[in-house]
Amino acid sequence: MTSARNAGRGPRRGGPVWSRSGRDAASIARRLTPFVILALTVAVASSQVPNFLTVSNLSNVARQSSFIALIVLGQSLVLIYGGFDLSVGSLFALAGVLAADGSHVAWPLAFVLPVAAGVASGALNGYLIGRVKMAPFIVTLAELLGYSGLALAITGQGNVVSVHGGTFFTSLASGTVLGVDNVTVTMVLAFVAGAVVLNRTRYGAALFAVGGNADSARMLGVPVQRTVVVTYVISGALAAFAGALFAGFSASGQPTVGSGYELQSIAAAVVGGCALTGGVGTVSGPLAGALVLGVIQDFVNLDSQLNDYTQNIVYGVFIVVVVVLQKALLDRQQAMREARASHAEGAPLVPAAA
Amino acid sequence: MAERTGQTRAAPAVLEAQYISKSFDRVQALTEVSFAVRPGEVHALAGQNGAGKSTLIKVLTGYHAPTSGRLVMAGRPVHFSGPRDAQAAGIGTMYQEVNLIPLRSVAHNLFLGTEPRTRWGLLDQRKLYRDASELLDRYGLGSIDARADLGSFPLGVQQMISMVRAAASNARVLVMDEPTSALNEAEVRTLFAVVRRLVAEGTGVVYVSHRLDELYELCDRVTVLRDGRVVAESVMDDMGRHELVDAMLGRALAQVVRRPKAKAPAADRAAGLQVEGIHGGPKVRGISFSVGLGEVVGLAGLLGSGRTETVETVFGVERYRRGQVRLGDRRLRPGRPADAISAGLAFLPEDRRADGVIPNLSVRDNILLATMGKTARLGVVNRSAAERVVLELMKRLAVRASGPEQRVGELSGGNQQKVLIARWLATHPKVMILDDPTRGIDVGAKSEVQSIVGELAANGAGIVMISSELEELVSAADRVLVLRSGELAGEIGADDLDEQSIVRALAGDKPAGAGLAAGEGEPDDAGVR
Numbered sequence: 031m032t033s034a035r036n037a038g039r040g041p042r043r044g045g046p047v048w049s050r051s052g053r054d055a056a057s058i059a060r061r062l063t064p065f066v067i068l069a070l071t072v073a074v075a076s077s078q079v080p081n082f083l084t085v086s087n088l089s090n091v092a093r094q095s096s097f098i099a100l101i102v103l104g105q106s107l108v109l110i111y112g113g114f115d116l117s118v119g120s121l122f123a124l125a126g127v128l129a130a131d132g133s134h135v136a137w138p139l140a141f142v143l144p145v146a147a148g149v150a151s152g153a154l155n156g157y158l159i160g161r162v163k164m165a166p167f168i169v170t171l172a173e174l175l176g177y178s179g180l181a182l183a184i185t186g187q188g189n190v191v192s193v194h195g196g197t198f199f200t201s202l203a204s205g206t207v208l209g210v211d212n213v214t215v216t217m218v219l220a221f222v223a224g225a226v227v228l229n230r231t232r233y234g235a236a237l238f239a240v241g242g243n244a245d246s247a248r249m250l251g252v253p254v255q256r257t258v259v260v261t262y263v264i265s266g267a268l269a270a271f272a273g274a275l276f277a278g279f280s281a282s283g284q285p286t287v288g289s290g291y292e293l294q295s296i297a298a299a300v301v302g303g304c305a306l307t308g309g310v311g312t313v314s315g316p317l318a319g320a321l322v323l324g325v326i327q328d329f330v331n332l333d334s335q336l337n338d339y340t341q342n343i344v345y346g347v348f349i350v351v352v353v354v355l356q357k358a359l360l361d362r363q364q365a366m367r368e369a370r371a372s373h374a375e376g377a378p379l380v381p382a383a384a
Numbered sequence: 385m386a387e388r389t390g391q392t393r394a395a396p397a398v399l400e401a402q403y404i405s406k407s408f409d410r411v412q413a414l415t416e417v418s419f420a421v422r423p424g425e426v427h428a429l430a431g432q433n434g435a436g437k438s439t440l441i442k443v444l445t446g447y448h449a450p451t452s453g454r455l456v457m458a459g460r461p462v463h464f465s466g467p468r469d470a471q472a473a474g475i476g477t478m479y480q481e482v483n484l485i486p487l488r489s490v491a492h493n494l495f496l497g498t499e500p501r502t503r504w505g506l507l508d509q510r511k512l513y514r515d516a517s518e519l520l521d522r523y524g525l526g527s528i529d530a531r532a533d534l535g536s537f538p539l540g541v542q543q544m545i546s547m548v549r550a551a552a553s554n555a556r557v558l559v560m561d562e563p564t565s566a567l568n569e570a571e572v573r574t575l576f577a578v579v580r581r582l583v584a585e586g587t588g589v590v591y592v593s594h595r596l597d598e599l600y601e602l603c604d605r606v607t608v609l610r611d612g613r614v615v616a617e618s619v620m621d622d623m624g625r626h627e628l629v630d631a632m633l634g635r636a637l638a639q640v641v642r643r644p645k646a647k648a649p650a651a652d653r654a655a656g657l658q659v660e661g662i663h664g665g666p667k668v669r670g671i672s673f674s675v676g677l678g679e680v681v682g683l684a685g686l687l688g689s690g691r692t693e694t695v696e697t698v699f700g701v702e703r704y705r706r707g708q709v710r711l712g713d714r715r716l717r718p719g720r721p722a723d724a725i726s727a728g729l730a731f732l733p734e735d736r737r738a739d740g741v742i743p744n745l746s747v748r749d750n751i752l753l754a755t756m757g758k759t760a761r762l763g764v765v766n767r768s769a770a771e772r773v774v775l776e777l778m779k780r781l782a783v784r785a786s787g788p789e790q791r792v793g794e795l796s797g798g799n800q801q802k803v804l805i806a807r808w809l810a811t812h813p814k815v816m817i818l819d820d821p822t823r824g825i826d827v828g829a830k831s832e833v834q835s836i837v838g839e840l841a842a843n844g845a846g847i848v849m850i851s852s853e854l855e856e857l858v859s860a861a862d863r864v865l866v867l868r869s870g871e872l873a874g875e876i877g878a879d880d881l882d883e884q885s886i887v888r889a890l891a892g893d894k895p896a897g898a899g900l901a902a903g904e905g906e907p908d909d910a911g912v913r
Contacts, residue, residue: 230506232499239485239496246483249447250549251468251497309487 095324112308125273130283148270156259203278476555486535682861743793798829
């Protein structure tokens, strides 16, 4: 065993050593999968399209991806706790319309109004799912329908609402800093913050615990309901913020934009290594998943032989491949553990003299 | 017994339950239970399966709110709206089953909810791992890597980590529900040392175990529960073993009727179930046995011995890699329960709520579930024929229900079990596998189920019966197979069949008397016979 390494370390001498890293080969592979897929996608795209690997095109991909990436970030947190959020797509559209309307009153309202709506929506989700114990599917599906209807109703027959230009709102959404698009910077900052929240806060630790086993988490004293509510609030706020940002960027509130984002965001998070069963996930993986989505879209746009449908076909294939791969890796990890555990069963944990 | 700890007899209780009652739907789990833990004492909570110990513990630890009655801590009434409140009030818990998060690191599990933070409010990772290592070291578990995922350790180690978590919360009361069921002897010693240290520091401990030796070694006082009521309360040493067992079981049950033993002739064995060297997963490693028609074969094993995995593999719930399973001269296809059923095999799973009854369907529909195809002609269910079958089976098994229309969810556990047996009997199985069929059902229903088993065998069915209760195996089985770590560790024939011989086979190379509790079974029944 590893006794050589531990020889002479006082109290540890003698007994079998239970030092094993949680990061075995299979779990490392699982973490790396999304980045390998991103690299492969970029490689294929750049081999087919001559101008793909240029700074302008890549920054274009990042800009295009940034809106859905914000949704993906929230969706990932929801998946880690073990739920999902279908309301984000139409919330994105509704938020855009609210931002456009708000911009005509005063520019701060272009942010405040939609984000408040997103927080309220998330709080409602959290209450119905976390406290009333309704199924996430039903609650968020109802909102998917409701918000999209609301967006159409506000705009009257679904007209596009123009944004009041020339304000801090529009320049923030469409400007650049040091040559990088503000929206791209926003995406990066949001994911850095997301990583900190997930890995370095008690909320993040609770999130994994609830997703790992909600019942145990409750018995361990984790505030399960509060964790669920906070998670949906974050998801709603991020989707609404993304919608407002997109309205500013495109100078218009479009009531039909963002349809399908709810499923695409789940897809990106799953490709990024979040399990639909909860308890597993990162934020960097889903970012890669969102970028894969952006690369494929860009590739399809640039390649004259491909049409829009290709994007969905390719992404569909990716999801299946990735999910099968992740499952295989998880099973392998599990099997290795069980084999080790049963092998070690006979050995005492501590010397009998303890 | 020399190292007892109790001394502060007169001290006020750190935790007191006063007239606690708790009911679920129609089931009365606890009736006016009163119970007090003093500082610096280990208080045993004894009782059979289903006596209400686990429910009481869940009330004490805030998981269930009592239907009536109240909890008092150090003279003050307290109300817990959840386990979090109970923890905040100083009640630490070590549950029977490890309920930590397997995919998270040991350190994250130890400090879940109380993670050390930097002054920016962020988790202090370095301190988290350092504190975890120190904590493990302090409890003699320094060889555990705090960064490793909890799930990478064997169950016994996970249980120890769970104990460290409970002890580390500066609890004034530590509740331990069957803490030793997955531990080996050395681990039990470590655990006891920790308990003694905590008690010396003034913590009150509530201790639940089926192992009587442990109770007498560790505990100062004992409260005995039966059918949700307190039936005895005493200083541990003032209550002899016979007295304790009698209180737990009730007088009547201590007299177990042993059914006459049958020995299946070779021909009947060939017509029954033959399992030949199956391998599947880490817990089924080359198991062979046969069950003749008309014979009851018991299957014994400790927690984690692979007994459930074995029968699941035989039935086809799990696949196997090598070997074969035959019923009569028909070879069953691995991993295909439907094939096993059509060959005449029936399987009553361990967890009837998760894998068995459908609570919202009627008794009739539950019984007919497995035979839908057979009683139907051209896809139309023959209702009157089906009705006859249902009524006949309900009568034969004495199912106590208002009628075939009653929802199964409204029946008691024992009657739910009978409905499940009826479901399988409707398929006319040749061999039935019963995985712990009397677990968690009341004593009356228990003996009924046992006599049904005997009757089925007398009518020519082969029976495989798993049980955690040794006396049940001794009374019901013709012979007993003992499993250990996924292998067949011994077979005890009718002539040698008694609890001691099973215990010896279960314990294997361990000294006799160590670790005899079969998970949640009845160990050390010096006074049971």
